[in-house]
Amino acid sequence: MGFFDAMDIAGSGMSAQRLRMDITSENLANAQTTRTATGGPYQRQEVVLSQIGGSGFGSTLAGALGASSSSGPVSGGVQVSAIVGDPTAGQLVYDPGSPDANAKGYVQMPNINTVSEMTDLIDESTSYQADVTAMQTAKSMFTSSLQVLR
Numbered sequence: 685m686g687f688f689d690a691m692d693i694a695g696s697g698m699s700a701q702r703l704r705m706d707i708t709s710e711n712l713a714n715a716q717t718t719r720t721a722t723g724g725p726y727q728r729q730e731v732v733l734s735q736i737g738g739s740g741f742g743s744t745l746a747g748a749l750g751a752s753s754s755s756g757p758v759s760g761g762v763q764v765s766a767i768v769g770d771p772t773a774g775q776l777v778y779d780p781g782s783p784d785a786n787a788k789g790y791v792q793m794p795n796i797n798t799v800s801e802m803t804d805l806i807d808e809s810t811s812y813q814a815d816v817t818a819m820q821t822a823k824s825m826f827t828s829s830l831q832v833l834r
Contacts, residue, residue, distance in 0.1 A: 689760070690822035696736065696761030697815035703764055704731045704808045708801055715796040718784040725784075726794040728770040736760035770795055 707729050714726035737760040772795045780789030 691819055693761040694815045694819040694822065696763065698812055700733050700762045700764055701808050701812040701815060705805060707731050707767060708805045708808060711796050712798060712801050715794060715798055717794055718791055725774055725792050728795045730768055730770055732765040732768060733762045734765040736763050
């Protein structure tokens with residue numbers, strides 16, 4: 685494991701969590717959008733993350749400890765694999781005065797639950813803060829190592 689790998693891994697996590705927060709914020713901002721450029725209601729978006737290198741914690745730990753590992757390189761953090769739409773349908777709300785109402789007076793709303801989105805936002809913010817703490821800890825360890833070498 686290289687000297688700055690910890691900072692690279694924490695940085696990739698921070699970047700991924702920031703994008704997740706951006707997508708969740710976009711979902712919340714469009715919770716009442718009943719008509720998009722494609723014609724239907726806004727569709728909730730989700731971020732799909734994947735691991736960079738390695739095949740899990742066990743192989744990473746074994747590699748860091750110098751044991752032989754069949755998986756190859758040490759894990760290098762996370763990356764965004766895709767941003768995908770949630771295929772679930774939103775609920776129908778009775779609003780006959782809306783220009784988006786169907787013949788029976790119902791409007792198809794976006795498939796966004798604001799409580800779930802806010803919970804996701806808290807989770808993403810907490811994960812981002814954990815990555816910040818990991819980066820600060822690595823920086824502190826590097827600084828201490830340099831002080832010892834003086």
